[in-house]
Amino acid sequence: MIRPAPTVASLAAYALADLPGGLVSLAQNESMLPPSPLAAEAGRAALEDAMLYPDPEWTALREALADCHDLDPRRILCGAGSMELIDGVIRAFAGPGDAVLGTQYGYLFAATACQRAGARHDRAPEADCTVSVDAILAALRPETRIVFLCNPGNPTGTRLPNGELRRLRDSLSGHILLVVDEAYAEFDGQEPLFDLIDRGDTVITRTFSKAHALAGARVGWGVFPPAISQEVRKLLNPNNVSGVSQAMARAAVSDAAHMRRIVAETAAVREEFAAALRRAGYHPVPSRTNFVLLPFAGAEAAARADRALRAAGFLLRNVAAYGLDTCLRATIGDGATMARVAAVLEDLAENPA
Numbered sequence: 001m002i003r004p005a006p007t008v009a010s011l012a013a014y015a016l017a018d019l020p021g022g023l024v025s026l027a028q029n030e031s032m033l034p035p036s037p038l039a040a041e042a043g044r045a046a047l048e049d050a051m052l053y054p055d056p057e058w059t060a061l062r063e064a065l066a067d068c069h070d071l072d073p074r075r076i077l078c079g080a081g082s083m084e085l086i087d088g089v090i091r092a093f094a095g096p097g098d099a100v101l102g103t104q105y106g107y108l109f110a111a112t113a114c115q116r117a118g119a120r121h122d123r124a125p126e127a128d129c130t131v132s133v134d135a136i137l138a139a140l141r142p143e144t145r146i147v148f149l150c151n152p153g154n155p156t157g158t159r160l161p162n163g164e165l166r167r168l169r170d171s172l173s174g175h176i177l178l179v180v181d182e183a184y185a186e187f188d189g190q191e192p193l194f195d196l197i198d199r200g201d202t203v204i205t206r207t208f209s210k211a212h213a214l215a216g217a218r219v220g221w222g223v224f225p226p227a228i229s230q231e232v233r234k235l236l237n238p239n240n241v242s243g244v245s246q247a248m249a250r251a252a253v254s255d256a257a258h259m260r261r262i263v264a265e266t267a268a269v270r271e272e273f274a275a276a277l278r279r280a281g282y283h284p285v286p287s288r289t290n291f292v293l294l295p296f297a298g299a300e301a302a303a304r305a306d307r308a309l310r311a312a313g314f315l316l317r318n319v320a321a322y323g324l325d326t327c328l329r330a331t332i333g334d335g336a337t338m339a340r341v342a343a344v345l346e347d348l349a350e351n352p353a
Protein backbone atom coordinates (compact mmCIF):
# COMPACT_ATOMS: atom_id res chain seq x y z
CA MET A 1 0.00 0.00 0.00
CA ILE A 2 1.37 3.38 -1.01
CA ARG A 3 0.43 5.88 1.68
CA PRO A 4 0.05 9.62 1.14
CA ALA A 5 1.55 12.04 3.63
CA PRO A 6 -0.95 12.47 6.53
CA THR A 7 -1.36 16.21 5.88
CA VAL A 8 -2.40 15.43 2.30
CA ALA A 9 -4.59 12.44 3.14
CA SER A 10 -6.63 14.62 5.49
CA LEU A 11 -7.48 17.13 2.74
CA ALA A 12 -10.86 16.81 1.02
CA ALA A 13 -10.72 15.12 -2.39
CA TYR A 14 -10.23 17.51 -5.29
CA ALA A 15 -13.65 18.30 -6.68
CA LEU A 16 -14.44 20.85 -9.34
CA ALA A 17 -17.48 22.99 -8.93
CA ASP A 18 -20.51 21.38 -10.56
CA LEU A 19 -20.06 22.56 -14.16
CA PRO A 20 -22.04 20.32 -16.51
CA GLY A 21 -21.41 20.84 -20.21
CA GLY A 22 -24.02 22.01 -22.69
CA LEU A 23 -25.18 24.95 -20.59
CA VAL A 24 -24.24 28.60 -20.90
CA SER A 25 -21.89 29.01 -17.94
CA LEU A 26 -22.52 32.02 -15.75
CA ALA A 27 -20.78 30.22 -12.91
CA GLN A 28 -17.12 31.23 -12.93
CA ASN A 29 -17.05 35.03 -13.26
CA GLU A 30 -15.33 34.85 -16.60
CA SER A 31 -15.43 37.94 -18.79
CA MET A 32 -18.39 38.40 -21.10
CA LEU A 33 -16.05 39.82 -23.75
CA PRO A 34 -12.86 38.29 -25.21
CA PRO A 35 -9.39 39.61 -24.31
CA SER A 36 -7.74 42.52 -26.09
CA PRO A 37 -6.80 41.71 -29.71
CA LEU A 38 -3.31 42.96 -28.78
CA ALA A 39 -3.09 40.22 -26.12
CA ALA A 40 -4.18 37.55 -28.60
CA GLU A 41 -1.61 38.76 -31.11
CA ALA A 42 1.19 38.88 -28.52
CA GLY A 43 0.31 35.35 -27.42
CA ARG A 44 0.49 34.05 -30.97
CA ALA A 45 3.87 35.72 -31.49
CA ALA A 46 5.21 34.26 -28.23
CA LEU A 47 4.37 30.73 -29.44
CA GLU A 48 7.41 30.96 -31.71
CA ASP A 49 9.63 30.92 -28.59
CA ALA A 50 7.92 27.98 -26.93
CA MET A 51 11.15 25.93 -27.01
CA LEU A 52 12.52 28.29 -24.35
CA TYR A 53 11.66 28.45 -20.66
CA PRO A 54 9.79 31.62 -19.77
CA ASP A 55 11.44 34.53 -18.00
CA PRO A 56 11.40 33.42 -14.34
CA GLU A 57 11.47 37.07 -13.24
CA TRP A 58 8.49 38.16 -15.42
CA THR A 59 10.62 41.21 -16.24
CA ALA A 60 8.64 42.78 -19.07
CA LEU A 61 5.30 42.11 -17.41
CA ARG A 62 6.47 43.52 -14.10
CA GLU A 63 7.77 46.65 -15.80
CA ALA A 64 4.51 47.16 -17.65
CA LEU A 65 2.53 46.77 -14.40
CA ALA A 66 4.91 49.05 -12.51
CA ASP A 67 4.58 51.75 -15.19
CA CYS A 68 0.83 51.45 -15.27
CA HIS A 69 0.38 51.68 -11.49
CA ASP A 70 3.38 53.82 -10.59
CA LEU A 71 5.01 51.04 -8.57
CA ASP A 72 8.52 49.74 -7.99
CA PRO A 73 8.75 46.61 -10.21
CA ARG A 74 10.78 44.88 -7.49
CA ARG A 75 7.65 44.94 -5.30
CA ILE A 76 5.68 42.80 -7.79
CA LEU A 77 5.41 39.00 -7.92
CA CYS A 78 3.51 37.14 -10.63
CA GLY A 79 1.70 33.84 -10.21
CA ALA A 80 -0.08 31.15 -12.19
CA GLY A 81 -3.27 33.00 -11.34
CA SER A 82 -3.50 35.01 -8.16
CA MET A 83 -4.49 31.73 -6.48
CA GLU A 84 -0.84 30.68 -6.61
CA LEU A 85 0.15 33.89 -4.82
CA ILE A 86 -2.62 33.56 -2.22
CA ASP A 87 -1.58 29.96 -1.56
CA GLY A 88 2.07 31.03 -1.36
CA VAL A 89 1.55 33.88 1.08
CA ILE A 90 -0.60 31.75 3.37
CA ARG A 91 1.87 28.86 3.34
CA ALA A 92 4.79 31.21 3.90
CA PHE A 93 3.30 32.95 6.93
CA ALA A 94 0.87 30.50 8.56
CA GLY A 95 1.55 26.94 9.66
CA PRO A 96 0.38 24.46 12.28
CA GLY A 97 -0.74 26.29 15.42
CA ASP A 98 -1.38 29.51 13.50
CA ALA A 99 -4.68 30.96 12.35
CA VAL A 100 -5.74 32.92 9.28
CA LEU A 101 -8.75 35.15 9.83
CA GLY A 102 -11.06 35.47 6.83
CA THR A 103 -14.62 36.74 6.65
CA GLN A 104 -17.96 34.95 6.68
CA TYR A 105 -18.42 34.86 2.90
CA GLY A 106 -14.76 35.28 1.99
CA TYR A 107 -13.15 33.44 -0.91
CA LEU A 108 -13.21 29.70 -0.14
CA PHE A 109 -9.82 29.11 -1.72
CA ALA A 110 -8.20 30.83 1.27
CA ALA A 111 -9.62 28.10 3.50
CA THR A 112 -8.19 25.45 1.15
CA ALA A 113 -4.78 27.13 1.27
CA CYS A 114 -4.96 27.06 5.08
CA GLN A 115 -5.68 23.33 5.08
CA ARG A 116 -2.68 22.76 2.85
CA ALA A 117 -0.57 24.84 5.23
CA GLY A 118 -1.93 23.05 8.30
CA ALA A 119 -3.18 26.39 9.65
CA ARG A 120 -6.60 27.08 11.14
CA HIS A 121 -9.03 29.20 9.12
CA ASP A 122 -11.31 31.43 11.23
CA ARG A 123 -14.14 33.58 9.95
CA ALA A 124 -15.38 36.98 11.13
CA PRO A 125 -19.10 37.60 10.55
CA GLU A 126 -20.13 40.00 7.80
CA ALA A 127 -22.92 42.54 8.17
CA ASP A 128 -25.46 42.59 5.35
CA CYS A 129 -23.14 40.59 3.07
CA THR A 130 -20.43 43.21 3.61
CA VAL A 131 -17.10 42.86 5.39
CA SER A 132 -17.15 44.47 8.83
CA VAL A 133 -13.91 45.89 10.21
CA ASP A 134 -15.22 45.84 13.78
CA ALA A 135 -16.21 42.16 13.44
CA ILE A 136 -12.73 41.34 12.14
CA LEU A 137 -11.08 43.15 15.04
CA ALA A 138 -13.35 41.31 17.50
CA ALA A 139 -12.48 37.92 15.95
CA LEU A 140 -8.69 38.26 16.27
CA ARG A 141 -7.05 35.56 18.39
CA PRO A 142 -3.52 35.25 19.76
CA GLU A 143 -2.81 32.70 16.99
CA THR A 144 -3.95 35.04 14.18
CA ARG A 145 -1.03 35.59 11.82
CA ILE A 146 -2.88 36.72 8.70
CA VAL A 147 -6.09 38.64 8.05
CA PHE A 148 -7.34 37.81 4.56
CA LEU A 149 -10.12 39.64 2.82
CA CYS A 150 -11.47 40.11 -0.68
CA ASN A 151 -12.34 43.61 -1.76
CA PRO A 152 -14.76 43.66 -3.50
CA GLY A 153 -15.96 40.35 -2.08
CA ASN A 154 -16.79 37.15 -3.92
CA PRO A 155 -19.58 35.85 -3.85
CA THR A 156 -21.19 38.95 -2.34
CA GLY A 157 -20.05 41.61 -4.82
CA THR A 158 -19.97 44.22 -2.06
CA ARG A 159 -16.98 46.37 -1.12
CA LEU A 160 -15.37 47.95 1.87
CA PRO A 161 -14.54 51.64 1.31
CA ASN A 162 -10.82 52.47 1.34
CA GLY A 163 -11.21 54.45 4.57
CA GLU A 164 -12.44 51.33 6.35
CA LEU A 165 -9.56 49.27 4.98
CA ARG A 166 -7.08 51.84 6.24
CA ARG A 167 -8.81 51.83 9.62
CA LEU A 168 -8.50 48.03 9.69
CA ARG A 169 -4.78 48.18 8.91
CA ASP A 170 -4.19 50.89 11.49
CA SER A 171 -6.03 48.88 14.14
CA LEU A 172 -4.17 45.61 13.50
CA SER A 173 -0.89 44.86 15.17
CA GLY A 174 2.14 45.14 12.91
CA HIS A 175 2.72 41.42 13.59
CA ILE A 176 -0.36 40.53 11.58
CA LEU A 177 -0.06 40.36 7.80
CA LEU A 178 -3.05 41.87 5.99
CA VAL A 179 -3.73 40.28 2.59
CA VAL A 180 -6.25 42.07 0.39
CA ASP A 181 -7.44 40.06 -2.63
CA GLU A 182 -8.49 42.66 -5.21
CA ALA A 183 -9.51 40.30 -8.02
CA TYR A 184 -12.42 42.61 -8.93
CA ALA A 185 -10.81 46.00 -8.18
CA GLU A 186 -10.99 47.18 -11.80
CA PHE A 187 -14.78 46.87 -11.73
CA ASP A 188 -14.99 48.77 -8.46
CA GLY A 189 -12.78 51.67 -9.46
CA GLN A 190 -11.69 52.82 -5.98
CA GLU A 191 -8.27 54.49 -5.75
CA PRO A 192 -5.64 51.73 -5.42
CA LEU A 193 -4.24 51.26 -1.92
CA PHE A 194 -0.76 50.26 -3.03
CA ASP A 195 0.80 52.80 -0.65
CA LEU A 196 -0.07 50.37 2.18
CA ILE A 197 2.68 48.06 0.88
CA ASP A 198 5.32 50.50 2.13
CA ARG A 199 4.29 49.71 5.71
CA GLY A 200 5.82 46.25 5.34
CA ASP A 201 2.82 44.39 6.73
CA THR A 202 0.31 44.41 3.86
CA VAL A 203 -0.02 42.51 0.57
CA ILE A 204 -2.41 43.24 -2.30
CA THR A 205 -3.18 40.67 -5.00
CA ARG A 206 -4.73 41.27 -8.41
CA THR A 207 -5.50 39.13 -11.44
CA PHE A 208 -5.77 39.14 -15.22
CA SER A 209 -8.61 36.62 -15.00
CA LYS A 210 -11.52 39.01 -14.63
CA ALA A 211 -11.44 42.55 -16.07
CA HIS A 212 -8.64 41.62 -18.50
CA ALA A 213 -10.55 38.56 -19.75
CA LEU A 214 -7.53 36.23 -19.45
CA ALA A 215 -8.78 33.55 -17.03
CA GLY A 216 -7.45 30.84 -19.34
CA ALA A 217 -3.94 32.31 -19.40
CA ARG A 218 -3.54 31.93 -15.59
CA VAL A 219 -1.78 35.14 -14.64
CA GLY A 220 -2.09 36.91 -11.31
CA TRP A 221 0.11 39.51 -9.69
CA GLY A 222 0.57 41.03 -6.32
CA VAL A 223 2.38 43.85 -4.59
CA PHE A 224 4.50 42.71 -1.65
CA PRO A 225 6.90 44.30 0.83
CA PRO A 226 10.45 42.99 0.15
CA ALA A 227 10.70 40.81 3.26
CA ILE A 228 7.36 39.17 2.43
CA SER A 229 8.00 38.60 -1.29
CA GLN A 230 11.36 37.00 -0.51
CA GLU A 231 9.60 34.23 1.43
CA VAL A 232 6.66 33.82 -0.96
CA ARG A 233 9.01 33.55 -3.95
CA LYS A 234 10.55 30.42 -2.41
CA LEU A 235 7.20 28.67 -2.73
CA LEU A 236 6.37 29.61 -6.33
CA ASN A 237 7.56 27.33 -9.11
CA PRO A 238 10.58 28.87 -10.86
CA ASN A 239 8.86 29.03 -14.26
CA ASN A 240 5.32 29.45 -13.04
CA VAL A 241 3.86 31.67 -15.78
CA SER A 242 4.27 30.49 -19.38
CA GLY A 243 5.90 32.76 -21.95
CA VAL A 244 2.65 32.95 -23.91
CA SER A 245 0.76 34.01 -20.80
CA GLN A 246 3.36 36.60 -19.81
CA ALA A 247 3.20 38.09 -23.31
CA MET A 248 -0.60 38.16 -23.31
CA ALA A 249 -0.77 39.80 -19.88
CA ARG A 250 1.83 42.38 -20.79
CA ALA A 251 -0.10 43.32 -23.94
CA ALA A 252 -3.32 43.46 -21.93
CA VAL A 253 -1.73 46.00 -19.57
CA SER A 254 -0.90 48.17 -22.57
CA ASP A 255 -4.52 48.10 -23.75
CA ALA A 256 -6.20 49.81 -20.82
CA ALA A 257 -8.94 51.07 -23.13
CA HIS A 258 -10.02 47.48 -23.80
CA MET A 259 -10.14 46.70 -20.08
CA ARG A 260 -12.18 49.82 -19.41
CA ARG A 261 -14.60 48.81 -22.18
CA ILE A 262 -15.08 45.41 -20.53
CA VAL A 263 -15.68 47.08 -17.16
CA ALA A 264 -18.14 49.63 -18.59
CA GLU A 265 -20.14 47.13 -20.67
CA THR A 266 -20.27 44.66 -17.80
CA ALA A 267 -21.53 47.34 -15.41
CA ALA A 268 -24.19 48.48 -17.89
CA VAL A 269 -25.54 44.95 -18.40
CA ARG A 270 -25.30 44.23 -14.66
CA GLU A 271 -27.37 47.28 -13.74
CA GLU A 272 -29.98 46.48 -16.39
CA PHE A 273 -30.17 42.87 -15.14
CA ALA A 274 -30.46 43.94 -11.51
CA ALA A 275 -33.17 46.48 -12.34
CA ALA A 276 -35.20 43.84 -14.21
CA LEU A 277 -34.93 41.51 -11.21
CA ARG A 278 -35.97 44.22 -8.77
CA ARG A 279 -39.03 44.95 -10.91
CA ALA A 280 -39.88 41.24 -10.65
CA GLY A 281 -39.69 41.44 -6.86
CA TYR A 282 -36.17 40.09 -6.26
CA HIS A 283 -33.54 41.78 -4.11
CA PRO A 284 -30.19 41.30 -5.86
CA VAL A 285 -27.25 42.40 -3.70
CA PRO A 286 -25.82 45.64 -5.16
CA SER A 287 -22.59 44.61 -6.88
CA ARG A 288 -19.28 46.31 -7.71
CA THR A 289 -18.09 43.32 -9.76
CA ASN A 290 -18.89 41.23 -12.86
CA PHE A 291 -21.42 39.09 -10.98
CA VAL A 292 -24.54 39.49 -8.89
CA LEU A 293 -25.55 37.57 -5.77
CA LEU A 294 -29.22 36.73 -5.96
CA PRO A 295 -31.09 35.82 -2.75
CA PHE A 296 -34.30 33.79 -2.92
CA ALA A 297 -37.04 33.27 -0.33
CA GLY A 298 -35.30 30.14 0.96
CA ALA A 299 -33.10 27.21 0.01
CA GLU A 300 -35.95 25.42 -1.78
CA ALA A 301 -36.76 28.53 -3.82
CA ALA A 302 -33.08 28.84 -4.79
CA ALA A 303 -32.97 25.17 -5.81
CA ARG A 304 -36.15 25.58 -7.86
CA ALA A 305 -34.69 28.62 -9.64
CA ASP A 306 -31.50 26.65 -10.31
CA ARG A 307 -33.54 23.83 -11.91
CA ALA A 308 -35.58 26.25 -14.04
CA LEU A 309 -32.43 28.07 -15.19
CA ARG A 310 -30.67 24.81 -16.07
CA ALA A 311 -33.74 23.67 -18.00
CA ALA A 312 -33.54 26.95 -19.94
CA GLY A 313 -29.83 26.34 -20.66
CA PHE A 314 -28.15 28.52 -18.01
CA LEU A 315 -25.80 27.52 -15.23
CA LEU A 316 -25.49 29.92 -12.29
CA ARG A 317 -23.19 29.24 -9.35
CA ASN A 318 -24.52 27.36 -6.36
CA VAL A 319 -22.98 29.10 -3.36
CA ALA A 320 -24.16 26.73 -0.62
CA ALA A 321 -20.52 26.03 0.26
CA TYR A 322 -20.33 29.66 1.43
CA GLY A 323 -23.32 29.12 3.74
CA LEU A 324 -25.52 30.87 1.16
CA ASP A 325 -27.87 28.05 0.19
CA THR A 326 -30.69 30.57 -0.30
CA CYS A 327 -28.73 32.32 -3.06
CA LEU A 328 -27.36 31.82 -6.56
CA ARG A 329 -24.51 33.83 -8.05
CA ALA A 330 -24.86 35.04 -11.64
CA THR A 331 -21.82 36.04 -13.66
CA ILE A 332 -22.74 38.90 -15.98
CA GLY A 333 -22.81 37.63 -19.56
CA ASP A 334 -23.77 39.64 -22.63
CA GLY A 335 -26.98 41.67 -22.68
CA ALA A 336 -29.03 39.12 -24.63
CA THR A 337 -28.00 36.29 -22.30
CA MET A 338 -28.85 38.26 -19.17
CA ALA A 339 -32.23 39.31 -20.61
CA ARG A 340 -33.05 35.61 -21.10
CA VAL A 341 -31.91 34.77 -17.55
CA ALA A 342 -34.04 37.62 -16.19
CA ALA A 343 -37.02 36.33 -18.18
CA VAL A 344 -36.72 32.87 -16.59
CA LEU A 345 -36.60 34.45 -13.13
CA GLU A 346 -39.51 36.81 -13.88
CA ASP A 347 -41.53 33.81 -14.97
CA LEU A 348 -40.73 32.01 -11.69
CA ALA A 349 -41.75 35.04 -9.66
CA GLU A 350 -45.10 35.15 -11.45
CA ASN A 351 -45.67 31.42 -10.99
CA PRO A 352 -44.65 30.58 -7.43
CA ALA A 353 -44.55 26.88 -6.57
Ligand SMILES: *Cc1c(COP(=O)(O)O)cnc(C)c1O
Binds near residue numbers: 107154183206207220
Ligand atom coordinates in the same frame (compact mmCIF):
# COMPACT_ATOMS: atom_id res chain seq x y z
C1 LIG B 1 -11.46 34.94 -9.61
C2 LIG B 1 -10.88 35.23 -8.28
C3 LIG B 1 -9.51 35.23 -8.09
C4 LIG B 1 -8.57 35.08 -9.25
O1 LIG B 1 -8.08 33.84 -9.37
P1 LIG B 1 -6.96 33.58 -10.49
O2 LIG B 1 -6.19 32.48 -9.88
O3 LIG B 1 -6.16 34.84 -10.64
O4 LIG B 1 -7.69 33.23 -11.73
C5 LIG B 1 -9.01 35.53 -6.84
N1 LIG B 1 -9.84 35.81 -5.83
C6 LIG B 1 -11.17 35.84 -5.98
C7 LIG B 1 -12.03 36.22 -4.85
C8 LIG B 1 -11.73 35.53 -7.21
O5 LIG B 1 -13.05 35.53 -7.36
